[in-house]
Amino acid sequence: MEVFLVALLIFYIYHGTGITLGYHRLLSHRSFKVPHWLEYFIVSGGYLCFEGSPIYWVTNHRLHHRYSDQEGDPHSPVDGFWHSYVGWMYKPIVRVSLEQSRLVSPDLYRDRVYEMLHLENSDYHALLCLIVGVVFRIVLLVVFGPAVLAANLIATLVVFNAPLLVNSVGHLKEFGYRNFESGDGSRNVWWVALIALGEGWHNNHHYAPKSARHGLTAWEFDLSYLVLSILKVLGLATDIKLPTSEQMSRYRVFDQDKDAEDLDPQSKADRPLAPVD
Template identity: 40%
Template structure:
């Protein structure tokens, strides 16, 4: 009889043998896949119903929701790289909740596991499973994520107790899909199908693929100036597309740092916004990598 600790590994092997498509799909997997298909269909329709108003609305929403994920979900909630007033925290996080990447409890939990088990068997979106899986496949495999992380079900979220203790994040977790539906309805009522295609389809399509490049491309291609125990890389074009998240080797070397683009030429839009918030007194306790940290992590 296999010891208890081997059970997740055995379950993973069973899932691999069944493959990605020919497996048991739970309701969360089906919902995520349907949403991905819908946004791809809407995004594909967008160029054929081009409207300048819809384009500019989509661009503004892309900036706000993108910063909601990079500043709110990632650098604030996951790594606690700085502090801001609770009303401003909730604003950025709510913007991120419209990014098509699920609610903050799910997102932060998965990302914490990624850092804890980076590029190992337990990494929720390890590149060891291939580009497709690390880019997007993991997002539609709820039970696989749970098995990788040794949880009996993915809904436990045992590593984000601080978020589960707050009513706002519990509310978003329980109602996330309805916020997406409400935004889609508002866009459609305002400008019809072009606003829906651009404001929801094209925007979420672009944002999701750009974000997922951090979990795939930035663990496969790029430079590694820091001695990290994983395959994270600095990828300049991913950094441009993701408001600075593509300086991924920098981030894995100094995960608590609010600044990912450590060199002057490493553009990091999210860091520029954090600097501005600090300048006007809204951001405090901003953490950055020290010279001692850099010497410790430098490649010999």
């Protein structure tokens, strides 16, 4: 049982931060910098959790910020809860074309590893990710035994669903609260933040998408940012972006009784399709 619990914790953090720090805050938003070897290690946690091609993932996410809860958003609950949760992956309203991914994520195309994993085809890159993930778990079983494999499968199941909760519950007015006007329906939901290692402070993130820290108040716990802070102390993480004092001065400076649909849309100027290098 001890082996199982330790393995469960390790895999939850490994796969979880692979998505939150790797795919999301590093590749999608360039919120911090780490050495290349560490970048690949962090991102591998997301890839081995069946998140698919980093280029495909990042392109979808940047489009989500560009058109959040509007036409062009790949996964908004405006098109239905189940669409935002899982349907967008199987019956996408917005299909990411090869030309679009090259326009939206040119920085990732400059990396041979990410370009190789993309395979220029969503069906093939998903199949490659599936094969690699299955082989990884066969190795776990052979080398470490069934207890470690079981821990990994449970961690993978929960972590895989965490960003799906953010995409759906994190944009429904029935849940959570808002700290900032963000021009969309994004919400801060504490229990999603716990499951998703800090990603549930989604309104904060949509307001300041380049911030490496999502929990912007003292009580909004952000485990992913805690891990990043440890990497900073170790000298492994640099150029960590945080909200400016001007941005934070707008904390709750709006009508709390308004629904997101009533808000004036925020300018999209600070939501570029491609990152700032």
